[in-house]
Structure formats: C-alpha cells, structure tokens
Amino acid sequence: IHHSLFRKIMKQDNNQEMFPIVDEQGNIISAATRGECHNGSKLLHPVVHLHVFNSQGEIYLQKRPDWKDIQPGKWDTAVGGHISYGETVEEAFRREVMEELGISVPNPTPMGHYVFESNVEKELVNVFKTVYDGPVSPSKDELAGGRFWTMQEIKDALGKGILTPNFESEFRKFFI
Numbered sequence: 001i002h003h004s005l006f007r008k009i010m011k012q013d014n015n016q017e018m019f020p021i022v023d024e025q026g027n028i029i030s031a032a033t034r035g036e037c038h039n040g041s042k043l044l045h046p047v048v049h050l051h052v053f054n055s056q057g058e059i060y061l062q063k064r065p066d067w068k069d070i071q072p073g074k075w076d077t078a079v080g081g082h083i084s085y086g087e088t089v090e091e092a093f094r095r096e097v098m099e100e101l102g103i104s105v106p107n108p109t110p111m112g113h114y115v116f117e118s119n120v121e122k123e124l125v126n127v128f129k130t131v132y133d134g135p136v137s138p139s140k141d142e143l144a145g146g147r148f149w150t151m152q153e154i155k156d157a158l159g160k161g162i163l164t165p166n167f168e169s170e171f172r173k174f175f176i
Contacts, residue, residue: 018085019045022124024115031085038069042122044115048093049170050079050108051129052101052136058148059175060136062100064164065144070120071164075157078146080166089126101146102137105130111174116166125166127174151175 015035020028021043037045052060060078064071081096083089097105108128116123138146149157154171157163163171 017082019082020085022046024124026089026113026124026126034082038121040120042117044122044124046083046089046092046124046126048079048081048083048089048096048126049077049128050093050097050105051111051127051174052078052105053129053131054133054148055131056148058150059154060101060132060146060148061154061163061167062138062146063144065142070118071166073144074164074167075149075162076164076167077170083126093126093128100139100142102139103132103134105132114170114173116169118165125170127170129174 015033015038017034018031019034019037021030021032021037022028022045024044026046032041032043032045037043054060061075062078062080064074064076066072079097079100081092081100083092087095093108094104097103108130111127111129113124113126116125136146154163158168158171
C-alpha cells in the first residue's frame with residue numbers, strides 16, 4: 001500500500017519511520033524511529049519549517065488534523081516536517097512543501113535554526129521563510145486545511161490554545 005494511502009487508512013503517523021539523531025549543529029550521530037523520538041526520550045531530531053507570507057504581509061498557517069500524535073487540531077507553521085534518515089535539509093524541505101501545500105518554493109530565505117523541546121520530544125528546527133502569492137493546495141491526507149492570517153489575528157490568538165506552542169515560540173523569535 002502506498003505510504004500516504006496507508007496513513008489515511010490508519011489515521012496515524014508511521015512510528016517505524018527512521019529519523020536521524022543529531023547534535024545541536026545538525027551533525028548526524030545516530031538514528032531512531034519516529035516512535036522512539038516522540039516517546040519522551042528527547043532524542044534530538046531535525047525538522048524543517050517554512051513560513052509562507054503573501055505580498056500583503058499575511059502568513060499562511062496549516063491546521064493539524066485531529067489524528068496527529070502531537071498538537072492535534074491546532075494551527076501551525078505553513079510547512080513543518082521531519083527530515084527522514086538519509087535525506088538532506090534541502091531534500092526534506094522540497095518534499096514537505098510539495099506534500100503539504102502542493103507548491104514549489106525555489107529560493108526560500110533561511111532564518112536559522114534552534115532547539116525546540118516539549119514534554120515528548122526535542123527537535124532541531126531549520127527555519128525558512130518565503131513570499132508566495134500563488135494557489136495553495138493543502139494536503140487532504142496530512143492537513144485539516146489552512147489559510148492566510150493577518151499579523152493581528154495571530155497576535156490575538158497567542159496564548160489561547162489555538163496555535164501550537166512551537167509556532168507561538170517561533171513566531172515570537174523570528175517575527176515580532
């Protein structure tokens with residue numbers, strides 16, 4: 001069965017998917033499964049995030065589906081995804097943008113990276129931004145939709161349980 005079809009049928013992430021384990025500079029030191037990375041082990045694994053702005057300065061957010069194991073039903077960064085073992089940051093970035101939004105972003109601006117830690121996981125987040133005014137086709141398999149938000153709408157939603165804590169901290173770090 002095709003991976004996305006399998007996930008749609010099962011309505012959960014593949015806990016056997018292999019992720020690289022990295023140091024805080026992004027150097028690969030070992031590997032572990034998604035399940036091992038999300039069970040409170042705090043194994044540092046890399047992810048990519050893309051913030052998509054339109055030319056009016058609004059920012060696109062995705063709605064996480066209710067079946068996700070982390071932050072179900074909350075609004076989050078336009079694109080956020082794990083880097084699979086054996087994949088580069090750039091390859092993961094291109095794959096995730098296409099999978100989640102159905103778009104190609106030729107020259108994203110790197111914003112930097114930082115370590116995000118929650119009660120169940122620890123991620124090395126590689127942050128990018130871009131300006132995009134074309135059509136967005138959010139994945140029906142991976143997302144529960146998405147839309148552009150004004151900066152005021154985001155500021156009004158901060159701290160109210162509408163947005164993911166990860167997005168809130170990243171938004172404050174890079175855009176306020």
